[in-house]
Amino acid sequence: MIDLRSDTVTMPTDGMRKAMARAEVGDDVYGEDPTVNRLQDMVAAMLSKRYALFVPSGTMANQLAVRAQTQPGQEIIVESTSHIVRYEQGAAGALAGVQLHWVSGERGIMTAEQVECAIRPNDPHSIPTGLICLENTHNAGGGTIYPLSTIEKIKSVANQHGIPMHLDGARLMNAVAATTLPPTAYAQHFDTVSLCLSKGLGAPVGSLLISSRQDVIERARRFRRMYGGAMRQAGVLAAAGIYALEHHVTRLQEDHTHAKKLARLLQQIPSVRISAQHVETNIVIFEVIDQRRTPQEIVAALKQQGVLINAIGGRSYRAVTHLNISAKQIEEAGTIFARVLTS
Numbered sequence: 100m101i102d103l104r105s106d107t108v109t110m111p112t113d114g115m116r117k118a119m120a121r122a123e124v125g126d127d128v129y130g131e132d133p134t135v136n137r138l139q140d141m142v143a144a145m146l147s148k149r150y151a152l153f154v155p156s157g158t159m160a161n162q163l164a165v166r167a168q169t170q171p172g173q174e175i176i177v178e179s180t181s182h183i184v185r186y187e188q189g190a191a192g193a194l195a196g197v198q199l200h201w202v203s204g205e206r207g208i209m210t211a212e213q214v215e216c217a218i219r220p221n222d223p224h225s226i227p228t229g230l231i232c233l234e235n236t237h238n239a240g241g242g243t244i245y246p247l248s249t250i251e252k253i254k255s256v257a258n259q260h261g262i263p264m265h266l267d268g269a270r271l272m273n274a275v276a277a278t279t280l281p282p283t284a285y286a287q288h289f290d291t292v293s294l295c296l297s298k299g300l301g302a303p304v305g306s307l308l309i310s311s312r313q314d315v316i317e318r319a320r321r322f323r324r325m326y327g328g329a330m331r332q333a334g335v336l337a338a339a340g341i342y343a344l345e346h347h348v349t350r351l352q353e354d355h356t357h358a359k360k361l362a363r364l365l366q367q368i369p370s371v372r373i374s375a376q377h378v379e380t381n382i383v384i385f386e387v388i389d390q391r392r393t394p395q396e397i398v399a400a401l402k403q404q405g406v407l408i409n410a411i412g413g414r415s416y417r418a419v420t421h422l423n424i425s426a427k428q429i430e431e432a433g434t435i436f437a438r439v440l441t442s
């Protein structure tokens with residue numbers, strides 16, 4: 100099966116499993132897991148921040164960032180198709196008590212002008228804007244890389260209004276691999292950054308929340324416990340993360356090459372609408388014009404021929420390349436797409 104549903108489906112490699120088996124562990128609630136501590140120090144240093152907190156998922160990292168930097172009754176600015184809006188089960192409202200102010204970006208990218216317009220005036224009628232959240236790369240936007248110059252402009256607006264910034268950097272390393280910019284080039288503009296080890300980096304579990312603000316990380320640590328994310332001998336998982344960061348960052352470029360190739364193959368199919376030039380990293384989003392079949396039927400027909408993808412609403416579909424997908428499988432997937440989508 101050629102599984103293109105997500106880069107979350109990757110399996111730990113033999114090297115990674117060995118690193119996990121060898122990991123020194125302790126009770127992380129006491130701060131005594133040496134491998135978790137090593138991972139946290141490593142990631143903080145990578146982003147030139149002071150602290151990092153290991154958490155089970157990207158969703159939790161985002162939600163801790165929101166909860167730790169806002170007060171219930173505030174509003175946060177988010178892009179309308181961001182993960183926080185679409186895929187976190189309304190957690191920001193349910194758990195942090197904040198309201199979401201959606202801004203519709205271009206393939207997930209907001210402009211500084213849009214963000215400025217979304218900031219509420221500082222008057223007794225208006226709800227205070229507590230946080231600005233960006234996503235890089237942007238998942239539903241099609242793996243879009245946030246241009247650094249746009250981030251700088253948004254940061255300058257945020258500074259003028261004294262509003263903190265959070266980066267959902269679940270796939271920040273894809274942006275790093277694609278641009279060859281150092282992670283600090285992005286991270287420097289944010290008060291908090293979340294980073295996932297279990298997407299393209301290929302670890303089975305784990306994310307980090309990173310910040311230079313001790314008060315924010317200490318609040319996040321309390322809420323991590325409240326949300327049920329404080330783990331014990333988590334070094335087994337952290338070891339996989341360390342291995343992933345040491346071995347799987349530069350190889351992300353291969354996934355990007357595969358995604359571009361897949362986009363070019365899809366472009367040749369008459370029923371497919373895709374802007375192949377917009378495929379910047381490992382995510383390929385495309386539409387299929389088919390009056391006869393529902394998206395579920397199309398997904399099932401592809402599965403029957405050996406390709407798994409996700410229908411993501413309307414006529415849109417998402418295919419994601421990753422560690423367990425080879426160049427040969429991309430060719431095969433192209434042939435299967437052509438067969439199923441032309442029939």
Ligand code: TLP
Pocket residue numbers: 104105106107155156157158159161182186234236237238267269270295297306
């Ligand atoms: N994204 C998953 C699904 O939840 C949609 C995927 O298959 O792409 N931020 C971004 C930008 C993400 O894409 C994801 C996962 C997360 C956060 C959440 O990570 P987890 O799944 O670890 O909670």
